[in-house]
Amino acid sequence: MTETRTAGTVLVAEDDDDIRALVVYRLERSGYAVVQARDGEEALRLAAETGPDLAILDVMMPKLDGYEVTRRLRSADATSRLPVILLTARSQEADVSRGFEAGADDYIRKPFSPDELRARVQAILGRR
Amino acid sequence: MRSGLGRQLLVAAGIAGALTMVVFGVLIWSLLAYRDSASDIRRSDDAIAAATEFQNLILDLETGQRGFVITGNPDFLEPWENARRALPAVTDEFVAIEAAQDDEAEARELQALALAYLRGYSEEIVELARTDRAAARSRVVTGEGKAHVDAMRSGFDEFVTAERAEADELRARADRRGEIAIAVGVAGLVGSALVVVLLFAYLRRAVLRPVQELSFATRRLAAGDLAARVPERDRTDELAELGGAFNAMAESLEESREELETQNEELGAQQDELETAVDDLGRERDLVLALHRYTARLTEETEVEALAVAVLVSLADVARADAGAVYATTGERDLRLVSSHGVAPDRLEPFLDLDGDGSPALPDVEQQLVLPLAQGERVLGVALLGRRDGSAFVEGERDVLTAMASQAAVALSDTLALRFARREASVSRAVLDATPDGICLTDVEGEVLLANAPMLELTEALAFPPGRTVHERLLGIADRMVDPDAYRAGMREIMREPDGEFRQEYTLADGRSFLGYVGPVRDSTGTLGGRVFVLRETTSERQAERLKDELVATVSHELRTPLTSIIGYLELVRSEEAEPLGDEQRHFLDIVDRNARRLLDVVGDLLFVAQVEAGRLHLDLAPVDLAVLVAEAAETARPLAESKGIELETEAEPGLVAAGDRVRLAQLLANLVSNAIKFTPGGGRVRLRATGEGRTAVLQVGDTGIGIPIEEQGQLFQRFFRSSAASKQAIPGTGLGLVICKAIAEAHGGSISFESAPDRGTTFRVEIPASARAAKEVHTV
Numbered sequence: 001m002t003e004t005r006t007a008g009t010v011l012v013a014e015d016d017d018d019i020r021a022l023v024v025y026r027l028e029r030s031g032y033a034v035v036q037a038r039d040g041e042e043a044l045r046l047a048a049e050t051g052p053d054l055a056i057l058d059v060m061m062p063k064l065d066g067y068e069v070t071r072r073l074r075s076a077d078a079t080s081r082l083p084v085i086l087l088t089a090r091s092q093e094a095d096v097s098r099g100f101e102a103g104a105d106d107y108i109r110k111p112f113s114p115d116e117l118r119a120r121v122q123a124i125l126g127r128r
Numbered sequence: 129m130r131s132g133l134g135r136q137l138l139v140a141a142g143i144a145g146a147l148t149m150v151v152f153g154v155l156i157w158s159l160l161a162y163r164d165s166a167s168d169i170r171r172s173d174d175a176i177a178a179a180t181e182f183q184n185l186i187l188d189l190e191t192g193q194r195g196f197v198i199t200g201n202p203d204f205l206e207p208w209e210n211a212r213r214a215l216p217a218v219t220d221e222f223v224a225i226e227a228a229q230d231d232e233a234e235a236r237e238l239q240a241l242a243l244a245y246l247r248g249y250s251e252e253i254v255e256l257a258r259t260d261r262a263a264a265r266s267r268v269v270t271g272e273g274k275a276h277v278d279a280m281r282s283g284f285d286e287f288v289t290a291e292r293a294e295a296d297e298l299r300a301r302a303d304r305r306g307e308i309a310i311a312v313g314v315a316g317l318v319g320s321a322l323v324v325v326l327l328f329a330y331l332r333r334a335v336l337r338p339v340q341e342l343s344f345a346t347r348r349l350a351a352g353d354l355a356a357r358v359p360e361r362d363r364t365d366e367l368a369e370l371g372g373a374f375n376a377m378a379e380s381l382e383e384s385r386e387e388l389e390t391q392n393e394e395l396g397a398q399q400d401e402l403e404t405a406v407d408d409l410g411r412e413r414d415l416v417l418a419l420h421r422y423t424a425r426l427t428e429e430t431e432v433e434a435l436a437v438a439v440l441v442s443l444a445d446v447a448r449a450d451a452g453a454v455y456a457t458t459g460e461r462d463l464r465l466v467s468s469h470g471v472a473p474d475r476l477e478p479f480l481d482l483d484g485d486g487s488p489a490l491p492d493v494e495q496q497l498v499l500p501l502a503q504g505e506r507v508l509g510v511a512l513l514g515r516r517d518g519s520a521f522v523e524g525e526r527d528v529l530t531a532m533a534s535q536a537a538v539a540l541s542d543t544l545a546l547r548f549a550r551r552e553a554s555v556s557r558a559v560l561d562a563t564p565d566g567i568c569l570t571d572v573e574g575e576v577l578l579a580n581a582p583m584l585e586l587t588e589a590l591a592f593p594p595g596r597t598v599h600e601r602l603l604g605i606a607d608r609m610v611d612p613d614a615y616r617a618g619m620r621e622i623m624r625e626p627d628g629e630f631r632q633e634y635t636l637a638d639g640r641s642f643l644g645y646v647g648p649v650r651d652s653t654g655t656l657g658g659r660v661f662v663l664r665e666t667t668s669e670r671q672a673e674r675l676k677d678e679l680v681a682t683v684s685h686e687l688r689t690p691l692t693s694i695i696g697y698l699e700l701v702r703s704e705e706a707e708p709l710g711d712e713q714r715h716f717l718d719i720v721d722r723n724a725r726r727l728l729d730v731v732g733d734l735l736f737v738a739q740v741e742a743g744r745l746h747l748d749l750a751p752v753d754l755a756v757l758v759a760e761a762a763e764t765a766r767p768l769a770e771s772k773g774i775e776l777e778t779e780a781e782p783g784l785v786a787a788g789d790r791v792r793l794a795q796l797l798a799n800l801v802s803n804a805i806k807f808t809p810g811g812g813r814v815r816l817r818a819t820g821e822g823r824t825a826v827l828q829v830g831d832t833g834i835g836i837p838i839e840e841q842g843q844l845f846q847r848f849f850r851s852s853a854a855s856k857q858a859i860p861g862t863g864l865g866l867v868i869c870k871a872i873a874e875a876h877g878g879s880i881s882f883e884s885a886p887d888r889g890t891t892f893r894v895e896i897p898a899s900a901r902a903a904k905e906v907h908t909v
Contacts, residue, residue, distance in 0.1 A: 016689050016692075016693070017695075018693040019689065019692055019693055019696070022693060022697060024699070025700065026700070031707065060685055066525075082549040089684050089685045089688040089689060089692075107432035110688045110689065110691075110692040111688055111691045111695045111696065111728060112692065112694070112696065113693075113695075113699055114696050114699055114700060115699065115703075
């Protein structure tokens with residue numbers, strides 16, 4: 001896990017420690033560097049400070065929800081093109097479309113398969 | 129031919145006039161003649177007087193000259209001078225008088241004599257006497273003068289004598305004429321009197337008598353004696369004609385009077401008849417008035433008991449009944465005593481059975497009259513009237529009383545109807561007021577006719593502004609709505625369509641919400657009579673829904689979050705990268721994974737059902753190729769089917785398209801196919817079909833499985849229902865799959881049904897519109 005092997009830096013914002021750990025474990029094992037946030041504000045701050053290549057945001061987080069974080073990322077110059085994947089426990093189309101309206105690139109429904117998550121991340125970061 | 133009375137009178141007056149004129153003519157002539165005679169006499173006397181004066185002058189001349197001649201005294205010359213101066217004039221006058229008589233010759237002769245005497249003698253003598261009295265005397269002595277005078281004297285004498293004789297003759301003639309005039313005057317007077325008498329006699333006969341007769345007859349006529357007539361006369365003048373006319377008139381009058389008398393007699397007869405008729409009418413009028421008062425009295429009463437009293441009192445009064453009773457219907461087959469008259473109520477039967485035999489009876493009466501109070505076949509009551517004196521009810525009385533009873537029946541019917549209507553109205557009102565919804569009825573224009581208590585409470589709670597119509601009032605709260613413009617637009621549409629039906633939920637800015645219903649109200653003929661507005665507060669329901677939504681979101685989050693960890697970490701543990709596991713461990717972890725996923729399914733299905741029940745199932749409608757849908761569903765299920773040794777068949781009409789939500793329809797098919805495989809033993813067959821039937825697309829999933837027991841078929845679409853077979857054979861499932869299928873089918877405007885026979889299999893049939901018709905969309909405002 002050296003810097004040179006890093007396939008990219010992923011910001012993971014999730015208030016549930018277990019789920020966050022699961023995501024982090026999976027991504028780090030896949031060669032990604034991970035920056036962790038426990039709420040929306042922290043996610044915004046770290047996104048600005050660390051300049052990640054991708055953000056995985058839980059929709060239901062304290063302080064700022066995933067939609068709002070996405071919107072703010074989009075409106076800030078530094079992060080306006082940062083790819084965003086939303087983690088949502090909801091499955092209604094309204095929620096999904098709300099995420100896309102906020103500027104998300106993809107979404108993953110909870111519960112998710114860690115392998116599926118990794119595949120999505122690779123799909124987006126592999127595009128570059 | 130008539131000879132005119134006018135002409136006769138003219139002739140008579142003419143005769144009288146002529147006679148009078150003749151008499152007067154003669155009289156005038158006589159008087160004129162008499163006057164002429166008198167004038168002649170006077171002239172004759174004048175002539176005599178002039179001759180005398182003339183003679184005296186001559187005498188004065190002669191006396192004077194002689195005296196002077198003899199005496200020489202000049203005094204004698206004074207009369208002489210006077211006479212000498214007067215003589216020519218006197219003689220001229222004398223001649224003139226005679227000349228008027230054409231008899232002047234003698235006078236002129238006398239004048240000549242006189243003048244000759246004067247100039248030829250007397251003047252000469254006097255001259256001579258002045259100068260020579262002696263010579264004068266001598267001349268006088270000669271008698272020359274005397275001869276002159278004598279000649280003249282004799283001339284005068286002759287003249288006077290002649291004149292006198294003539295005057296006498298004239299007098300005599302004048303006397304004769306006077307006598308003639310008197311005679312003629314007397315004769316004329318007598319004649320005139322005679323004519324007057326004759327005329328009077330004639331007038332009396334020709335005019336006065338007929339006029340008197342006419343006058344007398346007229347007075348008689350005027351006094352009413354129409355037999356008065358003027359006597360007929362053999363005459364043809366105007367009066368006779370007048371008499372004839374009078375008689376004709378009297379005749380005519382008499383005839384008229386006779387005619388009038390005849391008519392009077394007839395009129396008298398008619399008047400008698402009329403008086404009889406008026407008497408009859410008066411009696412009828414009294415009866416009608418009494419009936420009218422009776423009817424009016426009846427209509428005043430709105431209670432059965434009061435009406436019965438009024439009826440009985442009037443009937444008893446008219447019937448002169450000592451006792452009476454009125455029974456009225458109770459609505460059942462019996463009649464209840466409601467009023468009695470002249471008899472204690474406890475002596476009467478309290479109820480009469482309409483079906484019972486035997487007629488009701490009043491106690492202690494000799495004569496009784498039973499009057500049914502009926503409308504057509506419907507008996508509403510009975511009135512009993514009785515007389516204790518035994519006098520019978522005669523036919524006329526019966527008729528009147530029957531008529532009154534029929535009026536009473538009408539009033540009784542009205543009163544009963546009113547009582548019924550009141551009860552109905554109060555029940556309706558109570559129901560209306562007990563309903564939790566605000567209900568208000570308006571006329572077509574929107575003016576409020578009726579509002580129930582909840583509506584009044586809502587009106588107050590919502591603080592509707594005052595307004596004439598319900599529309600105005602509803603529009604008055606537009607600014608307090610969440611979306612005032614949409615609210616106004618909706619209200620205007622409601623106003624535009626008085627016979628339209630509207631259902632709409634309205635949300636106020638303060639969070640309260642109301643479900644409104646507007647519908648037309650029609651009478652029995654289908655004519656639009658007004659509108660009904662129903663308002664139901666849905667605030668608490670909406671709050672409950674919000675809570676439910678929150679709950680759903682929370683459950684969704686709180687259940688899926690731990691499941692995410694469980695399933696995720698299970699995957700990690702079982703992955704190739706993790707530490708290798710023993711077979712038993714791997715088996716146990718498979719069970720954990722299966723149950724975690726089952727729990728996840730339950731959570732998913734529950735959330736879906738909750739969504740559907742909240743009316744929040746959204747469909748993304750698009751043309752869906754059902755053949756493709758069927759193929760995909762079969763493909764998805766194929767591994768499972770094959771693992772159980774079940775044959776999976778598909779049959780689809782190519783190009784069959786429905787307007788639907790692809791994901792939901794796939795979910796529906798997957799559920800049905802999954803069920804079919806679950807309940808079909810190995811070696812069985814599951815068949816998917818998609819066919820078009822007119823404008824309907826039909827999806828069928830049939831199996832050759834164990835079937836559904838008849839007693840369980842009715843519960844199949846209930847939530848969490850699991851068949852006995854599923855429980856016994858431990859077939860996994862949540863009991864929500866078919867509920868979801870039904871919800872999806874119905875959300876598409878379709879339906880789901882099934883046919884099943886135990887041990888032979890089950891076929892589910894889903895029908896959805898094949899056309900692009902919009903599926904039912906459920907949403908809230």
